[in-house]
Amino acid sequence: MGTLTDLFTPDRVAVVGATPREGSIGRAITENLLADFDGETVPVNPNYDAVLGEPCVPEVADADADLAVVVVPPTIVLDAVEACGEAGVTDVVVITAGFGETGGEGAARESRLAELADEYDLNVVGPNSLGVMSTPSGMNATFGPENALPGGLSFMSQSGAFITAVLDWANDQGIGFKDVVSLGNKAVLDETDFVEHWGDDEETDVIIGYLEGIEDGRAFIDAAREATADTPVVLVKSGRTSAGAQAASSHTGTLAGSEKAYEAGLDQAGVLRAESTEELFDAAGILGSQPLPETDRVAVITNAGGPGVMATDAVGDAELEMASFSAKTTERLREAMPEEANVHNPVDVIGDADLDRFREAIEIVLDDENVGAALVLSAPTAVLSFDDLAESLAELQADAAVPVAACLMGGDRTREPKRRLQEVGVPCYFDPARAVRSLDALVRYREISEREYAEPTTYDVDRERALSVLQRVRERDDNRLGVEAMDLLDAYGIPTPDGEIVDSPEDAEMVAEEIDGDAVMKIVSPDILHKSDIGGVAVGVSAADAAETYETLITRARNYQPDATILGVQVQEMVDLEDGVETIVGMNRDPQFGPLLMFGLGGIFVEVMEDTTFRVAPVSDREARTMTEEVQSAPLLRGARGREPVDVDGVVETIGRLSQLVTDFPAIVELDVNPLVALPAADAGGDAAGDASAAAEGEPTDGGADGATGPDDGDRGVAAVDVRLTVDPAELPDND
Missing domain, CATH: 3.40.50.261 (Succinyl-CoA synthetase domains)
Incomplete structure (x- = not known):
């Protein structure tokens, strides 16, 4: 795919499927082009010698066009696009519907359209598009009833109807545009391509748009960050009240619907989000006409x-x-x-x-x-x-x-x-x-x-050890891992308290004797998420009581859910919560934006209070620190009502290490560290993770740099008690 400049500045436009028939889209597009376009309009249709007084050629190869607008039946669109590629036409707008939006054969056609675009290096708008406009040349290659007034706004929309409505209103209000694009099904070109193009376009003052979804969230963030350094981007994103994702088993998944991902992603991209058409044009109007204030x-x-x-x-x-x-x-x-x-x-x-x-x-x-x-x-x-x-x-x-x-x-x-x-x-x-x-x-x-974007910090970690933990799902029927995956955090330098998972009362007593002080004991089961609700957690257990406590926890779990998979009981050193703050760090992998990090108030109240904030990973230290400042409970971290400030630096580093982990391993689709206990900064152990859950999917891969050394825990402390990892075994390679 090449530059999009020629898409908006063609000298000759071929209308493939042009026709003089009244009420047809082929006629409407041809009329709109003939009305104001500075260049030449070439009708292409083997059934006519002329269309609306213009000579008509039988094949697109005869048009010598820079841009082809394809408006033929869906069954022959692919032939028409391939002919464009053979003829050397680099920019194609497919008006025709009947592709991915219809499923079945339409989806197959759309897939083939994308393949042709790749094969011939074509810029393709659509299919199912209203068309494109560019006012400097008067080009209206759409079947809409209105041409745009000249101006400095460049406008993209997934809804063609929204474009026609906006242009009718904008013409009445005297609002002008530079370029207008109906994105259609976005088989090839999408919002990221146009943000990138208009960000470099000196004639575009403000980029605006209506989107129902973003194809590649990470690519969009990167492109928009570049664009917004000089050109504002204002978007209406519909569907904000929909959960957008299936309910997940982890705390993070429950709290992080797709709307949270869009909120975080658009904010990180530097996009101003409008909640209505009125807000969209109010913001665009003043951004395109007034200087930026030096103060608030x-x-x-x-x-x-x-x-x-x-x-x-x-x-x-x-x-x-x-x-x-x-x-x-x-x-x-x-x-x-x-x-x-x-x-x-x-x-x-x-x-x-x-x-x-x-x-x-x-x-x-x-x-x-x-x-x-x-x-x-x-x-x-x-x-x-x-x-x-x-x-x-x-x-x-x-x-x-x-x-x-x-x-x-x-x-x-x-x-x-x-x-x-x-x-x-x-x-x-x-x-x-x-x-x-x-x-x-x-x-x-x-x-x-004025934002300064920093690269994420890269930590020394043990990727091979982490990969071996992820691979454990091969050995079991259940594709979730619990606290038995504690090594995953440890491999990435997230400190964990001492402890082991045991499967007998005798082992529970032995491990408890090795712990300095009383222990915490928790049932280990991928099927029981809220262990405290069923009495599956015992705090302050002495070594003498460990064996009996083991029996009690197992009995409670069996009574609560007889068919649950019970992997044993975790015996773990206690983390002093009196002076610390229970937080949560987690991740849910969003279909569009990828790993969505969460930070907030943790412990048993995480889903009740919902005091959380989100970012798309990977994040820099600056972004991680901002996450700790955005939650309502931030004063607790910095010392409120006589409490000692906690080790915020340790929390920030833990967020950064978790960000690196979930970026390195796309197999992880859900992960919770709850609670991540942040202790007073004056204490030797900065923060301690008290509970962790994770979910993974697909093949675990070592996504980091080679030659990394083992993690350095420093003075931080993290105790992860419950890890769930979900993997689709069919996606894993066969063992050799």
Whole structure:
């Protein structure tokens, strides 16, 4: 697949399946191209000599085209695309439906289409696509009823109907576009390809889109990070209320539906996510027309007290703050305004303000270095013309160093003033909250553009030992591993407390005698997830009581679930939880984004409190540390209500090591370390993992670098008690 530049700048476009028949898609596309396209349109159809007055050629090879738009029956699409490849056409848009969306034969056709694209190095949009547009050349290679107005937005959508609706509305609003793409089934080109292309396109000011899914989450994150350094990306992602994934056996899987993966992935990609079409275009409009604010401090200038308070509330709800004016600004406002006016933020010039008073207040506020952005808000009065106010604001913002948004609260009388403000790039709204939200988008994108992405830390680990643990699923009927997979964590330098799994009362007593102090004993079964709920955990067990406790735990497990697989009982040194904080670190492998890491408040309350945060692995130390700061229980880690701060550095390193583990071994599809007990930093043992569960699928592979040495636990401590690993044995290679 080559560059996408020629897709949007062809000299000759062949319409394969062009026809003069009324009501046909082939005719609609041909008409749209003939209407405004600067290049040549070549109808291709062996049944006609001419279509709509243009000479028609029988084969695409006769068209000498740069771009082919294929609109023939699905049964002959593959022949048409292959003919394009043979003819040297590099860019193809397949309008025809009847592919993967229909299943069966359609899915097979779509698979073959992708193979042809690879064979002939074709850029293919679709199938099942509305088409593509590019306004610089007037190219409308779609069957939609509207062409786009020229502008700086480049727009992609998985829904062709959404494109036609948006263009009809945008034309009425005067909103313009550079390129428009209907992604269709994304058999070849997908959202990642277009983000990458438009990120390098100097004529694209903002990338926007409507997506129902992302094909390759990791590739999208990488491409969007590059693009958003200079070009904002704003997306509506539908399906956010769907769980999106089957219920999983681990804590992480239960909490990490696909929506969590999209939230984490899009945030890591630097994408601004809009929840509605209104938010999408509000953000796109201001990002494409106003400068980025240097600070988060907003000033509001209004002639209406109530709406001014509404705007202030909206600032408090956003990632913004109300600006505090300098003494000089306050004094200048006091001199210029009547005594009844409020000269502090929000500035209320009061309802009898004429244009001169309003304009002077705006000038004074925009001159204050403490102001990062300004909102000019006005209700209609008999002494103020919206037209005059808009003209003054258009003049003032031209010299302003800060972004400006307007809010004109009225009906028909606002139509022309809004148009005038739009001409100079000042967004104008009816609702103060929308205006503030647009300014918030500027602040959020500024933070994104300033991000510094670090490479994940690579730790010395024992991959061969980890692989041998994963391979244990070959030896058993159940494809889940429990605490018998503790060596997996140890191999990756995640410290675990001393202990063993035993299968007799005598062995339980022997292991307990070797432990310094009392022990914790837990039933070991891949079929029993919540062991404490069935009395499967005993704490503070002395060596003298270990044998009897063993019998008790086994009996409880058998009574609870007679058919459960019981692998024994784990006898483990106790971790002091009094001064520590029980956290959880886990992973669930998402179909689109891959390994989705979770960190949060752990222990028995993890699924009740749901105090968690997510990231797509691999993560850097900076991202891992941010995870520890985002949870509501973060103050517990840093010392709250007289408690000692815990070893956050140890927690961060554990997240990093787990990130490396699940990245190295795609076979792992679920993994829990719960609790990961973080102990006071002053103690020798920094953090201790008290429970771990994992699930794996497919062939375990050594995904890391060669020559790695064994892990170094340092002063950290992790005790993993319960590990579940799920593997599909059919996916594993035969033993030789």
